[in-house]
Amino acid sequence: MSQAVHIPFDNLYVTLDERLFSHRHPTPVKQPGLIRVNDPLARLLGIDPQALQSAEGVNILAGNAVAEGSQPIATVYAGHQFGSWNPQLGDGRAILLGEVIGSDGLRYDVQLKGAGETPYSRMGDGRSPLGPVLREYIVSEAMYALGVPTTRALAAVTTGERVARDDIFPGAILTRVARSHIRVGTFQFFGAREDWEAVRTLADHVIERHYPHISGSTAPYLELLQTVVERQAQLIAQWQSIGFIHGVMNTDNMLVGGETVDFGPCAFMESYDPRTVFSSIDRQGRYAYANQPGIAHWNLAWLAQSLLPLLHPDEKTALELAGQALNVFPDLYNQHYTRLMCKKLGFEEPGEEPRALMIEFLTLLQQESLDFTLSFRVLADYLGSEEPAAGSVGELYPLPFTLNDWLGRWRDELGVASMDSNQLQTLRQQLQSTNPVFLPRNHRVEEAIQAGNRGDFGPFHKLVDLLTKPFDFDPDHSEYIFPAKPEEAVTRTFCGT
Incomplete structure (x- = not known):
């Protein structure tokens, strides 16, 4: 007999002002089927992964059943999309089942993506x-393994239904986990309406939930x-x-x-070029690799705009305070980015x-159209002046001779010549623990996606593992x-809407 599914819900967001969300149950699907359950994450959330893989568990993951303690809602927000203001967005295909307290003592949202229509x-x-x-x-689980703060995937199921986009595809639902799903756009929705009571409620909740030291x-x-x-x-420096x-x-x-x-139209850059764009809808390159820090700064300005009346009752003073908080972003970003990039070269300071050396290395990568990830990874195999060892990543992806001068100066700066074998x-x-392979x-x-569309999830499981x-x-x-x-x-990626 399969074990009953118990999800230890402890819901807080649903107790806040109901202007922040709408009650909405998932829409049942025709024939749910399990693709994968993330066992370690399930255990972190206090959920038995074996029970989650049972028929009862799959029905919950597909939205065909509502677990005890769940209080499903769809949340409202607004946003600037490619720079254009949209006054009302919201969870158009996502339903928040509730929250749980993990074994690490942190609060997490459990949300279904693809669970049916909502008021938004x-x-x-x-x-x-x-x-x-x-x-x-x-990608979300890969980001987690890389040490980048990210939402995560608890499970994926098929629906037994077809979904029409530019073609007809199999349908699926993702169970997404996040520390919360509160966005800059959530604040914008209420700030644009001058609903400062709701903004204050949101801000107090974010402080209590994410930043209690404040x-x-x-x-x-x-x-x-x-x-x-x-x-x-x-975060952007880590990206x-x-x-x-x-x-x-x-x-x-x-x-x-x-x-x-x-993680819709996202991707990892291969040949290093700061102008790289992958999104099929980003025709102007607004969200190119090089633009991400500036866009983050721009987005934060809209958060500040939504918080102005809470910063100070005098508008001029509030603007000055907001400006001071925002103006430090470029320096903060550059500090984090420089530290991370220099660490990728083996420098602690x-x-x-x-x-x-870091700037010159990136210039060489672009000139030679070298792979960003592998070029950093193989540096560990170039610490000696000899050729990379047989079977190493450096042998599989050797750097061109045009980098030899740089490699010599890099080794000199690290002091490689004076190191013993242990050092x-x-x-x-x-270097190997800093630069992924x-x-x-x-x-x-x-x-993996094309195989999955044919009903073969082997490549998906192999890649995730x-x-x-x-x-x-x-x-x-x-x-x-x-x-590639x-x-x-694959030069263009697409979102699922």
Whole structure:
């Protein structure tokens, strides 16, 4: 007999002002089928993963049953989408089942994506094709393994139904987990309506939930803004350091808790080029790799706008305070980015020469059209002046001779010549633990999606399993380290709406 599904819901958002959401049950699907349950994440949330894989569990994951303690809602928000203001968005195909307290003591949302229409669907069908569900599962879990703050995937199920987009696809539902789904756009929705009571309710909730150290402050809302600015500066620096391109950095896709959210038209850059764009709808390159820090800064300005009356009763003073909080973003971002990038080169302190070497290395990568991820990873194999060892990543992806001069100066700055074998090995391990070798490369994700559309989830499971250890090179899976061949390249990605 299968064990009954128990999800230890402890719901807080639903107790707030009902202007923030609408009660909405998921719409049942025709024939739910399990694709995968994330066992470690389920256990973190106090859920038995075996029970979640039972018929009862799959029905809950598909929206055909509502678990005891669940209080399903769809949340409302607004946002700037590609710079254009949309006064009302909201969870058009997502339903928040409730919240749980994890074994780490933190509060988490449990949400179904693709669970049917809501009051905010805006003529959408509320469903998701299989492809975006598989993509988000793969990439969000890879981001987690890379140490980047992110929403996560608890489970994925098929629906037994078809979804019409530019073609007809199998339907699926993702169970997404986040520290919360409160967005810059959530604040914008109420700020634009001058509903300052709702803005204050939201701000107090965010402070209590994400930043409790602020609660005793004499200026809690200013500190909230300052803290979100800091978190976003750190997050975007982490994106840049691994070549991650979000693809749709609208204000409704920026969580105030500092996690990466929405893995629609996202991808990892291969040949280094700061102008790289993947999103099929980003025709002007607004959300190109190089633009992500500036866009984050722009988004934060709209959060500040929504908080102004809470910062100070005098508008001029409030604007000055907001400006001061925002103006530190570029410096904060640059500090985080420089530190991370210099660490990728083996330098613990980002001094003047390490920074110069970092800039020159990126210039060489662009000139030679080298793969961003592998070029950093193989540095561990170039610590000695000899050729990379047989079977190493460096042998599989050798750097061109045009980098030899740079490599010599890099080794000199690290002081490699004066290191003994133990010190050299420690440095090599540090480089390997900082620079991943496995990433969810676009063509591999597409391979998993196409197989899934045919009912074969083997490539999906293999990729998810491999990406749980992105820093550990496994020669048996060396084909997964390489960028796409010209005939394999996926240059545009799509969201599921």
